[in-house]
Structures are given as structure tokens and as C-alpha cells.
Amino acid sequence: MTKTATDLHKKWFDELTLELRLHRVTGAAIGDALASVAEFIEDSGQEPEDAFGTPRDYAARLAAEAPLAPRDGVRRQMILSTLGLVVFLIFSAAISPWSNSEPLLLGGTQLACFALLAVLVLALPLYLNLLLRHMWALVALPLVGGAAGVLAALLQPREESSALLALSPLPVLLATAALMPMPFG
Amino acid sequence: MSSTQLESWPSDWNRASLGLCALQALSAGPTYGYAIITALEQAGLGTFKGGTLYPLLTRFETAGWVEVEWRPGESGPGRKFFSLTSHGRAELACQRSQWLTFTTSTTAFLTAANHRGVSP
Numbered sequence: 001m002t003k004t005a006t007d008l009h010k011k012w013f014d015e016l017t018l019e020l021r022l023h024r025v026t027g028a029a030i031g032d033a034l035a036s037v038a039e040f041i042e043d044s045g046q047e048p049e050d051a052f053g054t055p056r057d058y059a060a061r062l063a064a065e066a067p068l069a070p071r072d073g074v075r076r077q078m079i080l081s082t083l084g085l086v087v088f089l090i091f092s093a094a095i096s097p098w099s100n101s102e103p104l105l106l107g108g109t110q111l112a113c114f115a116l117l118a119v120l121v122l123a124l125p126l127y128l129n130l131l132l133r134h135m136w137a138l139v140a141l142p143l144v145g146g147a148a149g150v151l152a153a154l155l156q157p158r159e160e161s162s163a164l165l166a167l168s169p170l171p172v173l174l175a176t177a178a179l180m181p182m183p184f185g
Numbered sequence: 186m187s188s189t190q191l192e193s194w195p196s197d198w199n200r201a202s203l204g205l206c207a208l209q210a211l212s213a214g215p216t217y218g219y220a221i222i223t224a225l226e227q228a229g230l231g232t233f234k235g236g237t238l239y240p241l242l243t244r245f246e247t248a249g250w251v252e253v254e255w256r257p258g259e260s261g262p263g264r265k266f267f268s269l270t271s272h273g274r275a276e277l278a279c280q281r282s283q284w285l286t287f288t289t290s291t292t293a294f295l296t297a298a299n300h301r302g303v304s305p
Contacts, residue, residue, distance in 0.1 A: 040219055043217075043219035044219055
């Protein structure tokens, strides 16, 4: 079976698809763009990179001229689901002190871990494209976020004297429990 | 129509004239990307990349100047044929007339002995 242009240059075509998607080019226009490139490189015998440049540059140039799809809420969904995870972490940290009728103790490092998680969530719109373009970033984010979560749990102060904050666990539990049924996912 | 012009023109000139020349290349009837580039090259206008032509054709399509039709190829992918709409033909006629006026003025200016705007 003869290999088509898209088989021979799979990586280039995959990257173009992703980049056009990031520019919110409609599905039909993406299919059209891929088929046009395949047609042109079959005709000219050129490499896609020579005839069209990098997928990122070409997608930007094409997207400036093509009809775009309305915003599809992917960013909103990702932020809400990550926020849901943070709410769950706080909820689970408050359960044990509440059941033992003890205050919810928070240490400095623990608060720093929560702050890091909050920054990761709030800054997500700024680096979402980086995540989708690079596999390493997609792997690193849950690792860093997970490590911050585990560290926050491990470094929970045992005694009130070593804690920075001592909160009543019930309001925290009620507030996070009220937030959790929200459509985060 | 062919030319032995192998010189590469300043990229600004190509950028300015490519749209008009691509519309002209479509005036003889439906054609496709590589054929347009070949026609421009054979006319001595320079070498153009697919990455330059297709966004321009997409702009024409969005503006309603061209319509497209996919036709099955002999082998491999099909071909996307572009053809001028009546709106596109009117645009070509208008741009061609403007270009001829502009280049006539430019040529007259470049060959005139005295072209100071005001007397010193």
C-alpha cells in the first residue's frame, strides 16, 4: 500500500491540527487545510516544512483568514475541574480534625503548598496552550500539583504550638462540602 | 506565457501584487493551488510558497470572491479547485484598473526629470 503525504509527515500534520484547533478554526476548515497541504506537497514534491513553514506559523497565518468556531468552554471546564480537586483536598484535610473534635491545624509549608496549588489553578489560562503543545508540561503539571497535595498532607502540624493557623474544622467542612456538588467537571 | 526572469523581486513587491495576480490566475477558469503558483512562476513573477498562497485563497473564500470545489484526484488526495464568483470578477476588474493607474503613475514618477513637490 502506498503511503500518503499525511502518513509520511504524520508529526507535521498532527501539529498543524493541534495548532489550528488552538486557534479555534472550525473542524471543517481544519480538514480542508490538511487536505490542501497534502494535495500541494504531492503536486510540488516539497516537504511540508519547506512549502508551508512550521505548523505553528502556518496555523497562525491561516487562522487569521479562516472562519473561527465560537469558544467551546474547554478552558472553563479545565479550570473548574482543577478547582474541584483543590476544594476536595481542603475538605479531606478537615474531615479528620472534625471527627476527632480537634481544630484544623495549618502550618506555613502547608499554606505555601495550598498557595502553589491556587496559583497553578488561577494561572492555568496563561499556560494552557503550553500544556497542549508539550507532553512534558502535561506530565509535569499533575506531578507538581500532586506533590504539593501530598506535601500539604504530610506536613500537617500535629500540635497547635507548631501550627500557623488553628481553624474550626466545621465551617471549612461545610463550605467545601457545599462547593463540591457544583458542576466542576 | 513564459519568461526567463529568474531574478527574485523584493518581497514587498510580491506581497503587494500576489493577491491581484492570484485573482488574475483564476480568471481563465477553475484551478488549484500548485497550478496557480506555477502560472505565476512561469510569468516571471517569482517563486511563491504554498504557505503564502493558501491563506490568501482562504481570505478570498471568506470574502466571497472565490468558491471552492473538491474534485477526486487520480491518486492520493483530491484537488481543491478555486473559481471566481461574480463578486470576485468585479473585484479583479476594480483592482486591475487601480493597479494599472498606480503603476502608470509610479513609472511616470520614476522617469520624470524633476519631481520635487515644491520649488526650493
